[in-house]
Amino acid sequence: MGHHHGGRVSAVRGAAPSSASRSALHGLLAPASIAILGASPDATKIRGLLLQVLRKNGYPGRIYPVNPNHARIDGLDCYPRVGAIGEPVELALLAIPAAEIPSALEACAHAGVRYAVIIASGFAEEGGPQSKLQQRVTEIARRFGIRICGPNTEGFHNEIANVSATFSPAIDHGRAAEPIIATSRRIGVVAQSGGIAFSLYHRGRAQGLSFSYVVSTGNEADLTLADFLDYMIGDDATDAVLLFLETVRDPQTFLTAAQRALDQRKPIIAVKVGRSSAGARAALSHTASMTGWDAAYEAVFKTFGIIVASDPDEAIAIAGAVTSAPVPAGARACVVTVSGGAGAWTADTLAACGLELPELSRGLQQTIRSLIPSYGSARNPVDITAQAVHTGAFLQTIELLSTCEEVDIIVVVASMARETRVPFDTAALGRVIKSSRKAILFYSYTLPSPIARKSMAEAGAVIFTGLASIGRAVHELARRGRVTQALPISSAAVPTKLRNRLREATGTLTEHQSKAILAQYGVRVAPGILVRNRDELDEAVRAIGFPLALKVQSPDLPHKTEVGGVRLNIADAATLRVAYEEVISALAVRAPCARLDGVRLEPMAPAGIEIIVGVIRDELFGPVLMVGAGGVATELFRDVAYRLAPVDRRGALELLASLRIKALLEGVRGAKRADFQALAHLIARISSLAVACRDRVREIELNPVLVHAAGKGCSVVDALIVLEPTLPPEA
C-alpha cells in the first residue's frame, strides 16, 4: 500500500509490465513489410480486399502476397508459403480459415515474422471446440513471442504511416481525393468491434477530424484493448483516445494506462456496451466476453476522469471538441447566432448541460449593438440577425467575445447549408480561432454543405451538427479544466490482531462481529453488547442505558428487520424484557434453522440524514466503493455514486458532491449543515479497509449511516461484512 497509484493499479493482478507492449506495438502499427496469407486477386472477397486496400491507401513498405494457387497477384510476386519469401517480414495478415491458423502462425514465427493480425472468424466467439483453437493461438503467441491482434478482427488503419491493414470499406482514401481536415490533433480509436471502429472513423472524418490509428481488437487472444490504449496514451501523435468496449481483459494494463492518461490530461472517451441484458447476450456471443458489472466500469471511468459517451455522434462530438478547441478556463458560455430560435434552443441546451450563460456587461452589449440591426439582441444569446451576416458583424462579434473577460466558451450558431459560401471571411476567422485561448465552437442548424465543411476546416473549425451532442461536448470540454491529477492515497495499516481475526473467519459476519472489526480499524461505532440469554440483559443495560435498540445477531439473517429481529426506542427494562422474549420466540417460528448468536443492545442513535456506504470486490477491478442516499431512496432514486477504492477524504468529498442528497447534507429549510468531514473520514476509512484486506473481504456495507450536524459526527446504525467463504490456505 501507499503505492504511487493509490494502491489501485498495483492492486490488480495480471499481465506483463505495460512498457514492453508499448514499444512493441510500434512495429505492428507501422511495419516495414507485410505478408498477406490467403491473398487473392478477387476483390469481392475479404482475402482480396486486404491487398487492394493496403495498396490503394499508399502503404510505403514491401508487400508479399502468400497463396500457393497464384504466381503473381495484382503485379506482385506471390509466394506459396511465408517461409518461401526469403526476406524479412515484420507483419503477417492472416486471411485463411480458422483451422489453418495455428500452423500458419508457427510458420510465421519460424520465418521471423514479429506480428500477426488474424482476420479469420471461428474462434472463441463460437464457443465449444473453437475456444480451444483460440487458446492455441494464445499459446503460440506466448511461446514464440509473436504478438497477435485478433482473431476475428477487421484489422487496423494507421493514418500517419499509411498502413491500412484492413478490409473495411470505410477506409477508402482512393476516392476522397482531398479529405477535409479541420484540426491537426489526432484521435486514436480502439474498439472491440470492427464495425464500430471504422464507423467512428468514417463519421469523424466526414466532420474534418484527424485520426492517428484505428484498431479493431477482435477476440484479443494476445494483444488486448488495454495494450493499444496504453500505446496510444504514450504516443505523441495521438491527442485523444476513443474506446469502444464490451469488457476489459487486462485490468492491470488498462488501469495503468488510464492513470497515465489522467496524469498527462490526455482525454479518453469510452463507450461501454453490454449494459442491457440483451446487450450482454450480444457481448457473450460476439467476442466471447463476460460483461463486467456495470457499476465497476462506472467506478473506473469516474476514478480516472474517462468521459463516457452513449451515442456515436456524441462520442465523435466530444472527440471533435477536445481535439479542435483549447480547454476553456471556466464554464461561462456565450451563444452568437443569426437565428433567434436556433440561438434560444442552443442556449437552453447548454444550460441543461450545466453551462452558465451570463448576460453580457452593459459596455460589451453596447459595442455589439452598434454592429447589428435594432431588432437583434446583445444580451446572451447574442442575436446578430441574418442581416448582419453581410456586414461582417458576425466575425466582429466573435472577435470581441474572444478577447473579453466575460465568457470562456463561444458557441457560434449559423446555417451553413449554402453551397456557394459560408457566413464568414474564413481567413479572418482562422486568425481569430488561432489566436483565441477560448473554445470557439460552431453549430450549423441546417446540414452543412460540402463547401462549408471545406472552408470552415481551412479556418480550423469543425462544424457540429448535433445540438444535444454539442451541448454534451461543450460540457465535457469545460470539465477538462477541472480534471485534477490523482494524488497517491495510502491505506491505513491493518493491525495484526485485525488481520488475524479476518483470517480466522469466513462468510457473512453478524452486525456485532462486523462492528467489532470496524472498531478495530478505527471506525467509530456505538458501544454495543451481545446478550446471549435473558439473564445478561440487566448487566448490559447498566452499560448501555436507555433508550436502546435490540437487534438479533445471526450469520444466517443479514436482513434482521425483515424477520422481525429489530426493536427500536426501547425506553425501560420492562419493555426490553418483553421485546427480548418476543423477538426470540418470533425467530423460533420464522427462522427455526438460523444459528443465533444472541441480540445486540446498543444506544439509540440520534436522528440524522440516512446515507449508504458500501464496498464490493469486483472480479476485474478489485474493491469498488458505493456511496449514496440511504433508506428507500437508495433503490427508488438511485442517487448513488461509484469510485474505485481507496479514496481519501478529498475523494470522498468529491464523491458526495456528485450526489443529489448533497443538498440535504448542506442543510435545507433552515436545517444545519451536516458533518461532511466525519462522513468523508468514514468513507475513506471503509474504502481503505476494503483495499487493505481485499484478500479476505468481499463486501462491506454500512446501511444506514446517520449523518448528524457539523461537529456531531455520524452513527453507523447497521453494518455487514462478507468474507471469503473458506479459510485462507495457510490458516
Place this chain on the structure above:
Amino acid sequence: MGHHHGGRVSAVRGAAPSSASRSALHGLLAPASIAILGASPDATKIRGLLLQVLRKNGYPGRIYPVNPNHARIDGLDCYPRVGAIGEPVELALLAIPAAEIPSALEACAHAGVRYAVIIASGFAEEGGPQSKLQQRVTEIARRFGIRICGPNTEGFHNEIANVSATFSPAIDHGRAAEPIIATSRRIGVVAQSGGIAFSLYHRGRAQGLSFSYVVSTGNEADLTLADFLDYMIGDDATDAVLLFLETVRDPQTFLTAAQRALDQRKPIIAVKVGRSSAGARAALSHTASMTGWDAAYEAVFKTFGIIVASDPDEAIAIAGAVTSAPVPAGARACVVTVSGGAGAWTADTLAACGLELPELSRGLQQTIRSLIPSYGSARNPVDITAQAVHTGAFLQTIELLSTCEEVDIIVVVASMARETRVPFDTAALGRVIKSSRKAILFYSYTLPSPIARKSMAEAGAVIFTGLASIGRAVHELARRGRVTQALPISSAAVPTKLRNRLREATGTLTEHQSKAILAQYGVRVAPGILVRNRDELDEAVRAIGFPLALKVQSPDLPHKTEVGGVRLNIADAATLRVAYEEVISALAVRAPCARLDGVRLEPMAPAGIEIIVGVIRDELFGPVLMVGAGGVATELFRDVAYRLAPVDRRGALELLASLRIKALLEGVRGAKRADFQALAHLIARISSLAVACRDRVREIELNPVLVHAAGKGCSVVDALIVLEPTLPPEA
C-alpha cells in the same frame, strides 16, 4: 363543468372558434394569386428572392410584382400599387419597410386581398414604439378581416401545392432535381422561428421525409401557431405536426387543436424553448415554486399526449418514425445486425429507452441459425454477420421476424456507406415493409451514401443515422399504441355554501381554513379544533384525544414549521400546555407582527408514504396539477409529474404510475401496497375543486399527504389554499 373536453378547453378564455380559422387558412396556404409588395429584380436581397423562390418552385397561380420603380421584373408586369393590379389577389407578400406596412395593408384590404404575409422585421421584437406598430397591424386585421401571418416571418412553404412564399435558402427545389422520398405520409411544421422551421424541413428532406406545409409564424400579430396547428390537425394531407414554440399566444385554440389531435391520434411533436430564461413567480407553495412556465407546458404536453423533443435530430427522427412505420402492437423489439458491436450498442440504447428485447424462441432461433454462419447469433440481437449479407439471409431474417408473433418492432442495423450498393434486394425489401404490420426501422452506423438513401427510399425505408434518436423514436412509436382518447371529466358540483365562502375570503388561508374548505368539498380531513387561548385546550383535547399535533394558525405564516410553530406527538395534557406556551411565546419573538388565529389541535396521523398534491393556476392554461414524492424528496429528487386539471381517478392513477415513488407505494421490502384508490380519489377531487373554483383559487397544496396501506386511506397532514388577493367585484 361536465363539459365534453373535461372542462379544460372551455376553461380558457379567448379567441374565435377554431373552425373559422381552419377553413380560412386554406386560401392563405394555397392562394390562387399572389402579389409581392416590394418585389425586386435583385436576388441578393430578400425582396428579390421572394419572386425567384416562388417561381423556381413552380407556383402555378398568378404572380403580381408590386414596385413603383419597375415596369417589369423577371418577365412579369410590375404594378406601382396593389390597387393598380385590377385582378383579384388572394395573398400579398409584404417585403417593404415596417413603417410602410400599415398603409400598405389597408391598401391590400381595399383591393380585396384576403391574406398577407409580412416579411418585414422591426415590430414587437424590438419593443418600444415598434410594438405600437404591431398593434396597428393587429387592428387592421380585425377591422378588415384580412388574415395576417407575421410580421417578422420567413413566410411559408406549401409542398403539396408548390407555394413557396419565403426567401429561405432551404427551399431549394431547383437544384435537387430528384428529391428522396421514403414515405408518402406528410409532416407539417409550424415554428415561431423561421430559421428552425426551414432547417427542420431541410434536415427531414435529406432523410427522405415528406412534408405538407412549413410555416414560420413570426410575431403572430394575427394568426398564431395555434391557428396553423389547428389547420394541420384538420388537414387530411398532414399526418404529423412538428411544433417549435417559445410561447402559446392563443391557449383556447391550442388546447382545442391538441384535444382534436388526441382524438384523431395524429401525432404532435413539440420543441419548447425558453426554458433557461423562465421567470420566477412569487411562490408560497412548493407547487408554485417548482411549477415554472415550463411545468405548465409539460402539463399540457402530457395531458394531450404531445411528444416533446429536445434536439433537432431527435425531432426529425420521431417525425420520421411516426410517418414511415405503422404503430406497433407492443414494445417488444428485435435488433437484426451485421455487426455484433453495433447490434449490442443498439440493444443497449433501446433497453435504456424502455423497450423490451425478448430472447427469441428456440424454434425461431433454430430457423435463423440455419441461414447464418456458425459465429453469428440468433438470440436478440440477431447477428447475421457481415458474411450473411451476400447470401440473402439478412432479408430472410427480417421477413421471418416480420411475420412471427414474438416481437412488435424490428430495428435493422447495417452499414450503408457503400456508394455502389445496399445490403438488401430493395424491391423484395419494399414488399416486406409494405406487407408488415410491424414497425421496421433501419439504422446505419456509418453515414449512408446517396445511393443508399435513394434505393432504401424506393423500398419505403427511412435510414436513421442517430442512435440516441432512433432509440427515442422507437420508444415514442411504441407509446403511440398506448395513447388513449381522453374521456370527458366532470367536476363535482360546488356547494353554494362553499362558493360563498370562497367569495368572502381573500389571500392566503390558514391550514384550519383550508381544511374546512376541503371538507366542504368532500375531501376527508382529520377533525381538528382551533384553540384561541389556553383555556380552550382541555375541551379540545376531550374531542381530539392523545397523541395529537399542535400547529399555529396564521395567514402570515404558511410555513409553520420554519418558525417553530408545530409540535408533534404530544402525549399528555402537561406536555400540551408546555408546548402551547412555548409556541405562542416563540412566535411573539420570531414573528411579532403575524396575525394569529390560534393553534389547531389534530389527532396524530398514522405513518404513511409522503406525497405532495398541488394545483397552481397558470396564467395561460388554467389550473395545473402537480403530484409527486413528498418531504425532502420533492425538491431533492424532483420526482413530480404534471397534468392539466381536472383529472379523473384513472388520470390520477396514470399520473402516479409515472412517478418513481410508485415503487414505494406498491410496497417494497415486504411492506403492504398503499391505498392507490384513496390517493387517486383525493387527487381527482383536489384537481376538480381547483377547476370549479378557478375564478377564486390561485393555489392549493396538500403537503404532505400520508398514504396508508390499501383500504386505510390517506391523511392530509397539512393544507394550504391561496385565493385571489381581492374580493370579487360583485361581493
